[in-house]
Amino acid sequence: MLKPVVGFAAFGLFWGAWGAILPAVRSGAGVTDGELGVALLMVGVGALISMRFTGHLIDRYGGAVLPVVTVLFGICGVLPALANSAVTLSAALLLLGATSGATDVAINATGSHAEAAAGRPVLNLAHGLFSVAVVVASLSTAGLRAAGVDALPVLGGTGFVIVLAAVIALRPDGSHPVIAPESDGPASDRPAKRRLEPTLIVFGGLCALAYLVENAWQSWGAVHLDTSLHAAAGLASSAPAVFAAAAAAGRFSGNGLLKRVRPVRLLVAGGAIAAVGSLCAALATNPWVALAGIAVAGLGTSVCAPTIIGMAGAWAGPERRAGAISVVTTIAYLGFLVGPAAVGAVSSVWSLSIALAGVAVIASVVAGLAPVAGRVADGRAALRRTAKGI
Numbered sequence: 001m002l003k004p005v006v007g008f009a010a011f012g013l014f015w016g017a018w019g020a021i022l023p024a025v026r027s028g029a030g031v032t033d034g035e036l037g038v039a040l041l042m043v044g045v046g047a048l049i050s051m052r053f054t055g056h057l058i059d060r061y062g063g064a065v066l067p068v069v070t071v072l073f074g075i076c077g078v079l080p081a082l083a084n085s086a087v088t089l090s091a092a093l094l095l096l097g098a099t100s101g102a103t104d105v106a107i108n109a110t111g112s113h114a115e116a117a118a119g120r121p122v123l124n125l126a127h128g129l130f131s132v133a134v135v136v137a138s139l140s141t142a143g144l145r146a147a148g149v150d151a152l153p154v155l156g157g158t159g160f161v162i163v164l165a166a167v168i169a170l171r172p173d174g175s176h177p178v179i180a181p182e183s184d185g186p187a188s189d190r191p192a193k194r195r196l197e198p199t200l201i202v203f204g205g206l207c208a209l210a211y212l213v214e215n216a217w218q219s220w221g222a223v224h225l226d227t228s229l230h231a232a233a234g235l236a237s238s239a240p241a242v243f244a245a246a247a248a249a250g251r252f253s254g255n256g257l258l259k260r261v262r263p264v265r266l267l268v269a270g271g272a273i274a275a276v277g278s279l280c281a282a283l284a285t286n287p288w289v290a291l292a293g294i295a296v297a298g299l300g301t302s303v304c305a306p307t308i309i310g311m312a313g314a315w316a317g318p319e320r321r322a323g324a325i326s327v328v329t330t331i332a333y334l335g336f337l338v339g340p341a342a343v344g345a346v347s348s349v350w351s352l353s354i355a356l357a358g359v360a361v362i363a364s365v366v367a368g369l370a371p372v373a374g375r376v377a378d379g380r381a382a383l384r385r386t387a388k389g390i
Contacts (some may be wrong), residue, residue, distance in 0.1 A: 001113070001204040002108055002169060003066065003107075003110050003111045003169065003170055004108075004111035004114050004122055004123070004126040005122075005125065005129055005259050006111060006165055006169040006170060006187075006197070006389045007066065007070065007103070007106070007107035007111075007126070008107055008111070008121065008126040008127060008130040008133070008322070009130065009131050009132075009133045009165075009167070010070065010074075010130065010133075010145075010161070010162045010165045011073075011100075011104070011130055011133070012129065012130035012131065012134040012137065013136075013137045013158055013162065014073070014077050014100075014137070014158050014159075014162060014182075014358075015134055015137075015155060015160060016133055016134035016135065016136065016138040016140075016141070016244075017076075017137040017138070017140070017154055017158045017195050018136045018138075018139025018155075018183070018348045019134075019138055019139045019240070020139075020141035020142050020145060020198040021114040021141050021145065021151050021154045021155060022148055024081075024145065024154075025080045025081060025089070025092075025155075026153040026213075028081065028083065028150070028151050028152075029080075029083040029084060029085060029086065029088070029089040030084065030085065030274065030342070031085070032091060033087045033348060035089075036089075036188050038086070038090065039051045039086060039090040040093065041095060042090045042091075042093040042094040042097055043093050043094075043097035044097060044099025044333070044336075044337040045094060045097060045190060046093070046094040046095065046096065046098035046099075046100070046185065047097040047098065047100055047104070047228060047312055047333055048101065048102025048330060048334075049097075049098055049101070050097075050098040050101045050102045050105075050276070051101040051102065051104065051105050051107075051326050051329055051333065052297060052323075052326045052327060052330050053102075053107055053177075053196075053325020053326075053329065053360075054069065054101070054102040054105040054326055055109065055322045055324070055325060055327065056105060056321040056322075056323055056324075056326070058106060058109050058124060058322035058323075059321075059322045059323045061322065063110075065106055066103075066110055067166045067167065067170040067171050067342065068105065068162075069099060069103050069106050069163060070103050070106070070107075070165070070170055071100070071162075071163050071166045072099045072102070072164035073099040073103045073158040073162060074158075074160070074161075074162030074163040075099075075159060075163065076092070076095045076096045076098075076099045077099075077155055077158060077159045077162065078097060078152070078155045078156050078159045079095060079096065080091035080092045080093060080152040080155065080157045081150075081152040081154075082152070083340060084121075086153045091375065092122070095373030096179055099384070100257065101330075101333070104333075105322070105325060105326045105329055105330075106254050107126070108123070108309050108313075108329055109313070109321060109322040109325045109326070110327050111126045111277070111306075111309075111310075112253070112309065112310060112312075112313030112314075112321055112325055113124040113267040113313075113318075113321060115310055115313070115314075116313070116314070116318065117320070119260060120258075120278075121253060121254075121255045121256075121258035121259060121310065121311060122255070122308065123255075123306040123307045123310045124164060124251045124252070124254040124255035124258065124310075125251065125255040125309070126306070127251045127302070127306040128247075128248045128249075128250075128251030128252040128254075128255065128302070131244045131245070131247040131248035132248045132330050134157070134244045135241055135244045135245055138244075139241065140152055140239070141154055143338045143382065150350075153336040165237070167229060168359070172277075176386050178294070179259070187247025192202060197327075198289060200324055200327045200328055200331075201331065202376060203308055203311065203312040203315070203328045203372060203373060203376075204307055204328040204329075204330070204331025204332050204371065205304050206330070206366060206369055207304075207308040207309065207312075207328055207329070207332035208331055208332045208333075208334050208335025208336075208338075208371055209362050209365055209366050209369075210271075210301060210304035210305045210308060210366050210376070211302075211305055211332050211333070211335040211339065212336070212338060212339035212342070212359070212362055213274055213297070213301045213334040213339070213341055213362050213363045213366070214247075214298075214301045214302075214304075214305065214336070214339070215276065215337075215339040215360050216339040216340060216343045216356070216359045217243055217278070217281070217294055217297050217298065217301075217356075217359065218240055218243055218244070219339070219340035219343070220340060220343050220344075220352065220355075220356065221239030221240060221242075221243055221281075222236045222238075222239040222240055222312070222384030223236075223350035223352070224239070224281070224282075224290065224353070224356060225239055225287050225291065225350055227352065228284070228290075228351075228352050228353055229284065229286070230287075230292055231287035232287075235287055235291070236286075236287070238291070239291060239294055240248055242294055242295050242298070243294050243295065243297070243298040244293055244296075245293040245298075246296070246297075246298030246299045246302070247298040247299070247301070247302035248302070249299060249302075250299040250300065250301075250302030250303050251296065251302045251303060251306065253286065253303075254266055254270070254302065254306070254307065256305035258307070258310075260302070262374070263307050263310060263311050263374070264311075264371055264373065264374030266303055267303070267304060267305055267307050267308065267311075267366070267367070267370035267373070267374075268367045268370045268371070269300075269303075269367075270300045270301060270302070270303040270304045270307070270366075270367075270368030271304060271364065271365075271366035271368075271370060272300070272363075272364070272367045273296060273297075273299060273300025274281060274296075274297050274299075274300030274301035274304070274360075274363035274367075275298060275300070275360045275361075275363035275364040275367065276292065276300070276358070276360075277293045277295070277298070277299065277300055278293065278294030278297045278356065278359045279293075279294075279357060279360035280292070280296065280298060280344055281293025281294045281356065282353050282354075282356035282357040282359070282360060283353060283357060286302070287355045297359075297363070301363065302365055305332065306313040308328070308332075308373065309325060309329065310326055311331075311374075312325060312328045313325055315376065339359075342355075342356045343356065343358075343359065346358055
């Protein structure tokens with residue numbers, strides 16, 4: 001259980017620092033806003049290249065993959081601070097995205113394995129610590145920036161902590177995130193080696209919608225308070241931290257609730273709460289009401305992605321857990337990338353409030369489709385029990 005918790009905390013440490021240090025990285029590279037936008041796309045491109053391949057590596061080599069990709073992630077996290085042009089920044093962010101995507105798959109696969117081994121929920125707890133680390137790192141980096149600290153010391157120090165965590169806490173200990181394929185049971189109960197199964201597309205698509213809601217508010221919450229509601233700068237800039245703090249609380253609570261309720265029920269509740277919070281924040285005429293709505297949206301959407309990933313891992317079984325999770329997270333990552341861009345596109349045609357109200361509709365879709373994912377997961381579990389004569 002320690003490995004996914006440490007892995008997600010280290011992951012959140014970097015991305016919390018990254019959001020706060022990005023203006024310094026932009027200044028150091030000497031790029032325009034347009035060039036920075038193109039360079040940032042490389043993070044997603046790199047992740048999409050590496051994520052599914054990482055799942056196959058974990059299925060083959062087990063626990064050795066997590067510390068290796070985490071060390072590479074910590075090292076590549078320093079590279080943007082060394083960039084001095086749009087080209088070098090884009091190259092650095094491509095490597096950062098590739099190692100980030102690999103780390104994302106590895107820690108989720110490790111968390112899914114920990115849930116199966118311990119017989120209790122782990123992923124919501126681990127994702128909660130990610131959110132806590134984002135808040136802590138973001139606020140800490142803001143303080144360092146106010147003291148005049150530049151990008152290289154911040155990212156270098158963060159990378160050192162990540163590498164240290166990988167070496168000390170994530171090194172292989174004889175266990176594997178995924179065990180060898182089972183020899184018993186019919187072939188139909190074992191996922192195909194390379195085939196992209198429709199069921200995984202269902203899980204991945206649902207997770208993509210959850211990530212779309214999550215990143216839409218994480219990226220546009222402060223802008224909404226600033227431009228739509230004319231909030232004070234300090235109040236508007238607190239929106240991402242409020243969202244992340246609410247997400248942490250939701251994931252910690254969700255981890256406990258999963259001991260008493262079925263995952264599909266938590267997923268329905270999370271999507272419904274996210275929809276209510278999103279609608280409240282989008283249509284608010286007072287910035288404090290909008291901030292409260294953002295907190296509610298963070299509370300609800302926080303449990304969706306980790307719960308879906310856990311359901312996908314349980315559906316796949318031990319023989320192909322990492323490969324299945326890599327497929328789901330790769331598809332889901334598209335939602336994470338598309339969310340902010342979709343909000344921006346809709347807001348340019350109508351308004352930001354209308355675009356964010358559309359996010360509430362997406363959250364409602366997550367709640368509505370959750371029972372479909374639940375039936376898929378339950379059907380696979382029944383097949384497995386039948387095959388084993390249980």
